[in-house]
Amino acid sequence: MKNVAIVGASGYTGGELLRMLSVHPEVEVTEITSRKLDGQPVHKTHPHIRDTGLVFKDKKPSDIDADVIFTATPHGASMKIVPELLETGAKVVDLSGDYRYRNTEVYEKWYGMKHTDKKNKGAFGLPELYRDEIEKANLVSNPGCFPTGAILSSYPLVKNDLVEKIVIDSKSGVSGAGVTPSGTTHYPNIADNVNPYKISAHRHTSEIQQELHGFDDVKVSFTPHLVPVNRGIQTTSHSFLKEEHLDITPDEIRSLYEEEYGDEYFIKLMDEGEIPHLSSVRGSNFVHIGGFEIDETGRIVMLSCIDNLVKGASGQAIQNMNIVLGLKEQLGLQHLGIYP
Amino acid sequence: MKNVAIVGASGYTGGELLRMLSVHPEVEVTEITSRKLDGQPVHKTHPHIRDTGLVFKDKKPSDIDADVIFTATPHGASMKIVPELLETGAKVVDLSGDYRYRNTEVYEKWYGMKHTDKKNKGAFGLPELYRDEIEKANLVSNPGCFPTGAILSSYPLVKNDLVEKIVIDSKSGVSGAGVTPSGTTHYPNIADNVNPYKISAHRHTSEIQQELHGFDDVKVSFTPHLVPVNRGIQTTSHSFLKEEHLDITPDEIRSLYEEEYGDEYFIKLMDEGEIPHLSSVRGSNFVHIGGFEIDETGRIVMLSCIDNLVKGASGQAIQNMNIVLGLKEQLGLQHLGIYP
Amino acid sequence: MKNVAIVGASGYTGGELLRMLSVHPEVEVTEITSRKLDGQPVHKTHPHIRDTGLVFKDKKPSDIDADVIFTATPHGASMKIVPELLETGAKVVDLSGDYRYRNTEVYEKWYGMKHTDKKNKGAFGLPELYRDEIEKANLVSNPGCFPTGAILSSYPLVKNDLVEKIVIDSKSGVSGAGVTPSGTTHYPNIADNVNPYKISAHRHTSEIQQELHGFDDVKVSFTPHLVPVNRGIQTTSHSFLKEEHLDITPDEIRSLYEEEYGDEYFIKLMDEGEIPHLSSVRGSNFVHIGGFEIDETGRIVMLSCIDNLVKGASGQAIQNMNIVLGLKEQLGLQHLGIYP
Amino acid sequence: MKNVAIVGASGYTGGELLRMLSVHPEVEVTEITSRKLDGQPVHKTHPHIRDTGLVFKDKKPSDIDADVIFTATPHGASMKIVPELLETGAKVVDLSGDYRYRNTEVYEKWYGMKHTDKKNKGAFGLPELYRDEIEKANLVSNPGCFPTGAILSSYPLVKNDLVEKIVIDSKSGVSGAGVTPSGTTHYPNIADNVNPYKISAHRHTSEIQQELHGFDDVKVSFTPHLVPVNRGIQTTSHSFLKEEHLDITPDEIRSLYEEEYGDEYFIKLMDEGEIPHLSSVRGSNFVHIGGFEIDETGRIVMLSCIDNLVKGASGQAIQNMNIVLGLKEQLGLQHLGIYP
Structure with missing residues (x-):
């Protein structure tokens, strides 16, 4: 022990x-x-x-x-x-x-x-991207909650140099705002409401850009919203194909994700037409990724769901701990989402 | 009577x-x-x-x-x-x-x-854009709920030929799915969840495009989500400035909205930094519009809130009725939103 | 004016x-x-x-x-x-x-x-019970939110000396806790939860007792709960029949309520088997009362719904204002509940 | 295996x-x-x-x-x-x-x-009461969700012959209504609402009475409510002391619960003044019991929280499985509640 x-x-x-x-x-x-x-x-x-x-x-x-x-x-x-x-x-x-x-x-x-x-x-503690660096690190820096969902949903697109612009529109549960009461978390301000905030300049923008930018000149923008949900971040990522890739098909995009994430224990790719839901990952360290659709404007729509406190924070931290200790990566993290 | x-x-x-x-x-x-x-x-x-x-x-x-x-x-x-x-x-x-x-x-x-x-x-029943046609019509076609929020939040941008691309990411209350129970509206599927649907091809896309396209070659795309809210549509509209307008300021954009909507009884423009909320329009025919921010990628973020059953349906229908009957437009529609 | x-x-x-x-x-x-x-x-x-x-x-x-x-x-x-x-x-x-x-x-x-x-x-500002006193008063004391729902749901039972014990189990929306953020109103503490509080000694107990006690030796007890609701108080009142009234029928009880409240503009009695709902009174000054069932233990179950901020506070205050000004009692209060 | x-x-x-x-x-x-x-x-x-x-x-x-x-x-x-x-x-x-x-x-x-x-x-599958019978059984009948919370919260009171009347007022999450959509589970009918149902004659009354009646002539009544919660049953149990026990103290009552449940892995008694919450047991097989207050009408208020799908159904079924298989009772059930 x-x-x-x-x-x-x-x-x-x-x-x-x-x-x-x-x-x-x-x-x-x-x-x-x-x-x-x-x-x-x-x-x-x-x-x-x-x-x-x-x-x-x-x-x-x-x-x-x-x-x-x-x-x-x-x-x-x-x-x-x-x-x-x-x-x-x-x-x-x-x-x-x-x-x-x-x-x-x-x-x-x-x-x-x-x-x-x-x-x-610190090694950037997103094991699906930086497992080798984490293994050797004494200090691991656990990613932010929004960046975890945003980066994982778009990474194969930028890695393969397909898109020129990504608009990340994320909806977060209120536990992301922490345990301290404030007007922001006052029940009557959240219930039956949607609260966009820091609509053009949230800190996590810079963290997402660091990870998705590097590859290319892709323009990454981000707007978060608080929704009447306890836990979870649902990310809708709208990416615009580069001129030269306008003829790519949804199936080809899916293949790139399968190639990237096929062996990842914690990442599940949805079936065709299947929407990922927060309830499927609630309380768990899993990431559900879906979407894989392209519309007539050349926009790829990708979707991801995580539990902001688990894969978006403490679960991922334990995953990192397992790696630095040389343990099996999924130890203590195998429980499934609390659905419904 | x-x-x-x-x-x-x-x-x-x-x-x-x-x-x-x-x-x-x-x-x-x-x-x-x-x-x-x-x-x-x-x-x-x-x-x-x-x-x-x-x-x-x-x-x-x-x-x-x-x-x-x-x-x-x-x-x-x-x-x-x-x-x-x-x-x-x-x-x-x-x-x-x-x-x-x-x-x-x-x-x-x-x-x-x-x-x-x-x-x-039918006259297209969005009085803020087509009042004159509605006055003379025997048949008024009330707009869809998503299009009402989407069009009003972006119209001044396209009218003034500022943007080349608009991504409309809307979050709707569940009353928009109607009174008939289904898996889509089953409480455990909605509560503590976010449900994107028809993510690249919702019907209302075509209605929004009809109204925002006409002016120009602007590319309009749309993704709706169901959120755990009874009533209301919160729209986040991400628009990309044309190359030649990259130096426009937030204040200049605000001026265009004031010019367009300044005399409209049902449209309220938020103060600088003020976020429009569903709770402020709940049960009422008002539209709250805010945002007016531009980020470093040349993206304008605009926000709007309506009650999907009122300004997004029955309230707007009564507004149209008032117009075709030659009555004062706000008659019977002056009650404010139920906040909180 | x-x-x-x-x-x-x-x-x-x-x-x-x-x-x-x-x-x-x-x-x-x-x-x-x-x-x-x-x-x-x-x-x-x-x-x-x-x-x-x-x-x-x-x-x-x-x-x-x-x-x-x-x-x-x-x-x-x-x-x-x-x-x-x-x-x-x-x-x-x-x-x-x-x-x-x-x-x-x-x-x-x-x-x-x-x-x-x-x-x-102050005249006790529950017009349905004290209209005459309010008319003559310079000072009207508006009742508490829980007492309004509790008293109205049980008054005909005690007035007619039918019951010996009343257990009032009320469920309140969070707006009742006020506008100031605290742990009590922190979204993650309320959502997907039920919060009983002051379970044996809430202040409003004494106000309910004052109004229901007077008639007799009836024992009145009260426990409030916060539920994940913005507005409204749903009251379930469990009353035990006196020995000598054990043969009373649900229809006879209903008749007593009709007699008491039949002419009241703001009180609506539900049909047989119809459950009153918060959504029917949300944002309005109406009170919906139902239940009228008796079980084999001699317990009468009565139910009431009000909007805690309207009939439970500001709406009733306006009703009182109308009375002291000699205006029609329902003036400015005729709008119906926001359903759904 | x-x-x-x-x-x-x-x-x-x-x-x-x-x-x-x-x-x-x-x-x-x-x-x-x-x-x-x-x-x-x-x-x-x-x-x-x-x-x-x-x-x-x-x-x-x-x-x-x-x-x-x-x-x-x-x-x-x-x-x-x-x-x-x-x-x-x-x-x-x-x-x-x-x-x-x-x-x-x-x-x-x-x-x-x-x-x-x-x-x-079938052995009645409430291990905290019938462990010995379950051990020997080929068929175990898992209790209902409401009865599990209701019986455990009141059992020590009736076992010790303290009370003459129990009013059980329970609030259930909507998953208790099952996976099939209906008007009852339609989101707009549940959200921002409280739905009492079968207010004087729910089936589970008979199951609760079977377990709490046996001891004595205690009158047990029960009213369930659906609240806007996914999972969980919060039970408020109002019990009236027998004349001869009116001088019992809260501490003495607590001692009876400690005696009964002190060794139970899945039952946790709250501290003085601590309210049990659904969020502490969500997704887990634990039961939190609190209350232990007595008011001036001789009413004891007891509170319990369970997850209706776990301790109220499948978790308890696995607990029973462990017992009939001779395994350690808590195997596979040790995960804690998902709080918040």
Whole structure:
């Protein structure tokens, strides 16, 4: 058994790590930290996690003793503690945005703050794209929730240089806004409503662009919406074919996805005409991808569904942990979506 | 007082006509027809419409006696009865798709059936664009719900020849799927979910294209989604500026909308940074339009919200009725949205 | 036209007063006050109330000049300003709990604070029970939302001395918790959930008891729940027949309700077997009452539905205003529920 | 590995059995039957169950070869096939109501049909009450969803002869109404609504009475409601103390529950003042019980939450399977609730 610590375990992603690791056969959570909940038993905050004996501790990074440490800390906070955590010899999986950028200037522009740890570089923790780098890393930077769904739904299109423009229109569940109440998450503002936000300049745009841009001059734009859903991100990706590829067929596009993802345990490609649904992945680490349609304007419509707290956060973090520990990648993550 | 009849009053749009006309000062509903509900009092079907004395009747078109007749009948059924209804001398407002197309071939292609009444032409019942034609019409063809939100949110852009491509990504409440239960509307399939459908070839695409295409070679594409909402259509419209207009500013775009819609009673333009919400128009005939942002890819993001059953159907039908009867356009439609 | 002022107009009940009064033919809102929103136009807070020119003012009570003043202020705040407001000569309709109790000791016990205005007595603003007193009052105390649904659903049973015990199990929409975000109203805590609260000692218990107790030794108990609904209170009232009335029939019970409520504009009794629904009263001032069943344990099941913000608050306040002004009681309140 | 067959696997309970058994370490699903889906791969119906190779078969009961057979068939259908299934030598866990009654006359009265298999008796499959009987049984009759939550929340009260009357007011998620669309499950009829139904005579009343009555002359009544929730049953149980027990304290009541359930893996008693929530048990086999309050009318308020498809159906069926197979009771059922 390996020991796991979770730094900043008071939020939803902390709760998800605890929920999923409770049935993981090879690791055990031995420490959970939180400054404001110091001394409180875990179930006061995560009422589904009972009888574990776990108690939040306010602990200095250097005092944490574990094989793997998850940092479920906010943007800006992670880079303050990760260097010290790495010095303990632990592997670190960071769930914030701090280590996601190859170029820290992009980070500084979109997050509006100085990056204080330019020394440590994180492997970009999207195993389906970067498995080899993650295997060798001491620090893995878990991708954002929107980028996970967006990148996976469009990657084969850009890799094969088919499209010139991608409009990503994503609809997210409200758990993505975190555990802290605000006007944004006030029930009467969400229920029976659709809330677009940061419609032309959400931070995750830069993370999606980093991963989809590299290949080419493709123009990537992104607009997120909050919908009356607890968990899940449904992404509709509208991509415009390059002039020279206008005669490609839906079947040919499907083949490119099968080639790319055919061996991936967590990615399921929908049948022809089958729409991926959040309910099929709810609570699970699976990604459902469908669409594969082309309209008369040369637009490819691709669809993806993930659980924002699982494949979009804590599940993917555990997948990364499994990889850095040399375990089977799907360990502790084999449970299926809660449908309906 | 003018007399009003509703043909096919058993569905949601029939209920909405009854709800709103119950407080209209100048008209009275005197007949409601339904084949399958013949003889039933109205509140058995519309439980909020009580103490009216109204009873569904199965009646021949030629026997209906009213100043205005609403046909809330399905596509294909309207064109079978409208000619006869017009012969009674009544003005007709049709809520189906049958008379929305200037070119009936487009109808026949997208609706998959022969058009059997090529003689009668309906004015396209979007008063903000076609008020003058509606005034003179005996037959008004009420627009579709998605097209109403989509056209109004993008019209000033195409009218001013600014954009080359529009991706309309719409999210609709489930009442848009009608009153008849099916897998599509089964609560566990909708709740906590997002359901894209007909992702590259929804019928309303052709109606939106008819209205936005005409001006130019702009490429219009459309994908609808069902979201866990009762009423309302939230439209996010992603438009790409033509090369020669890349230097236009958000303020200039706003000015074009103010110019176009400044005098419209039912259209409200949001403040800078203000997001339109379904809850602000719920149950009302108002349209809230916002967005006015441009990102670095040359994409304009416009947003609109309507109640699909009101401005997207029955409210707009009453607005059209007011116009054809020479009444003040907002009569009976002044109630505000039910917020929250 | 009469002039209306709303003190504390920043919350949901303030918004509802504005929404409904905007179509009232005999009154005009001329002043809205709020300390924290001083100087802000109304639509920044109530986005559906646009183009009114209304601006929040921070105003001393004695400076308010209106025929009727609504105090949409919190418990404890109303009794501080109502005496001064009454001195301006205005009629006052108070929406807080401050003036609901015949015996201020009950108030002090359940609200945990001293009552500082024992001089002014409010008429209990449930017109269906106290119309005559309201007509003559300068101060009307609008009932609580739960009590309105609970009292109306059970009143004929206790008036006729039929039952010995009433268990009121109510399910409320989240707008009842107000406009201020908190853990209680955080979307992920409400959606897909049911939240009982204050299960044996909610304040409204005492208000319900005051109205249903008086007649007899009937034991009244009450448990509220928050359900994933925006608006509305559904009340299931389980009443146990006294030994001597065990042979009463459902039809006889129905007759008692018809006798009591037959002439009431806002109360609708459901047909046999018909269940009242929130959707039928949503946004309206109507009360739907059904049930009328008796089981083998001698339990009568009665059901009622109201919109908590309308008949449970602002609509009833306007109904009271109409009465104190000598206007037709239903003026401005005739719009039907938003179904579905 | 033991082999498992599921008869009638097309509904939600069939899907749940498949979902949970997919991570069960000691059994494998080898056959799934359905008449109408004969030949279809499982994911066409249960889109989250992919890559299993399982295909629905239309098979005669006598041809089924498995160690354990789940009958997820409707009431009335189970008793037609169970005798034959038992003859194959398999253990049978029946999820219908057919074998739940000690007295088949009660079944015949409440289900309105003749019971055609009076020979086979099922152990009542509530392990927390009947573990010893289940261990020895060849046929286990899985309890109803409402009864599971209702019985567990009140059992210690009646076992200790404390109360004379119990009013059970339950709120159920819509998945309890099954996979077949109808007006009852039509999204616009459920969303933003509360639907009481069969308010004085739901079938499950008789099952609850069977289990809670036996002890004494306690009067048990029950009213179910559908709420806008996918999964889960929240039960509020209002019990009236017998005259001679009016001085009992909340702590004493809590002690009785601790005594009864202290060793139960799947039952968690909430802390003082802690409300059980559906989100804490969603997707899991756990039962959360809280309340323990007494008001001045001598009413005890108890609360329980279960997932209607898991502890209320398929999870409990697997728990019963584990017991009849002599396996550890919690095998395959250790995953926690999906919170939020």
